[in-house]
Amino acid sequence: MEALMEECASFEDKVKRTIYIDNLSPLAKESVLKAALDQFGNVIQVEFIRSYLEMKGMACAALVEMQSAKEAKTIISEIRNSPFMISGMPRPVRACSAVAEMFDDRPRKPGRKIVCRWLKTSDPDFEVAMKMKLIVRKHAKEVNFLLKRQLEEEEELAKEQSESLNIIYSKFELIEDVTKSGTATRLAKHYKMRSADVDR
Numbered sequence: 001m002e003a004l005m006e007e008c009a010s011f012e013d014k015v016k017r018t019i020y021i022d023n024l025s026p027l028a029k030e031s032v033l034k035a036a037l038d039q040f041g042n043v044i045q046v047e048f049i050r051s052y053l054e055m056k057g058m059a060c061a062a063l064v065e066m067q068s069a070k071e072a073k074t075i076i077s078e079i080r081n082s083p084f085m086i087s088g089m090p091r092p093v094r095a096c097s098a099v100a101e102m103f104d105d106r107p108r109k110p111g112r113k114i115v116c117r118w119l120k121t122s123d124p125d126f127e128v129a130m131k132m133k134l135i136v137r138k139h140a141k142e143v144n145f146l147l148k149r150q151l152e153e154e155e156e157l158a159k160e161q162s163e164s165l166n167i168i169y170s171k172f173e174l175i176e177d178v179t180k181s182g183t184a185t186r187l188a189k190h191y192k193m194r195s196a197d198v199d200r
Contacts (some may be wrong), residue, residue, distance in 0.1 A: 007107045011100070016069040017044075018098035019076055022061035025091055026151050037064060040078060041071030049102070060147075063098055072097065 024033070030046045037043050044065040066072045079095040100106050119126045178184050188194065 011107050015098050015100055017072050018063050018065045019072045019095050020063055020098045020102055021095045023093050024060050037075055040075045042067035
């Protein structure tokens with residue numbers, strides 16, 4: 001019993017140091033999230049929460065454990081007041097303090113008992129359960145459609161950004177080659193223009 005109480009106390013401390021972030025991009029990786037939040041403190045662990053109702057069980061939320069509860073509060077405040085960029089795209093990311101029910105590995109509370117049972121058609125809660133089941137199915141279809149569309153848009157944006165970077169890099173290479181070969185200096189002399197090389 002004492003060991004279980006210690007485990008519960010340790011877990012509660014972990015919960016206080018953990019933040020819940022949702023509405024993440026499906027393209028967000030642990031390294032991206034860690035790099036974004038490391039500036040506010042020491043990230044201990046990032047655990048993505050997958051929804052198996054959604055396409056391919058993609059994760060759009062995460063639990064981020066920080067070194068201290070103070071760092072966790074700072075990040076929550078920053079995310080609420082500043083834009084959060086993922087894959088070059090601002091996202092309406094939300095952050096809040098984690099609660100124990102968000103953790104799969106939470107320890108069992110002493111004296112807690114969970115009872116599961118099948119509902120019969122004559123049960124008063126049967127109709128409610130069926131309505132909830134239909135709502136969940138409808139929600140899953142809507143989320144899948146939106147997530148697929150969002151993923152397509154973000155992949156297209158990533159492709160455009162990559163192409164833009166390659167073009168910019170090619171321009172810099174061209175400028176560097178022209179400068180190193182002396183072509184810029186010769187053209188400046190020919191057209192009687194001042195250049196940095198000529199001035200030197």
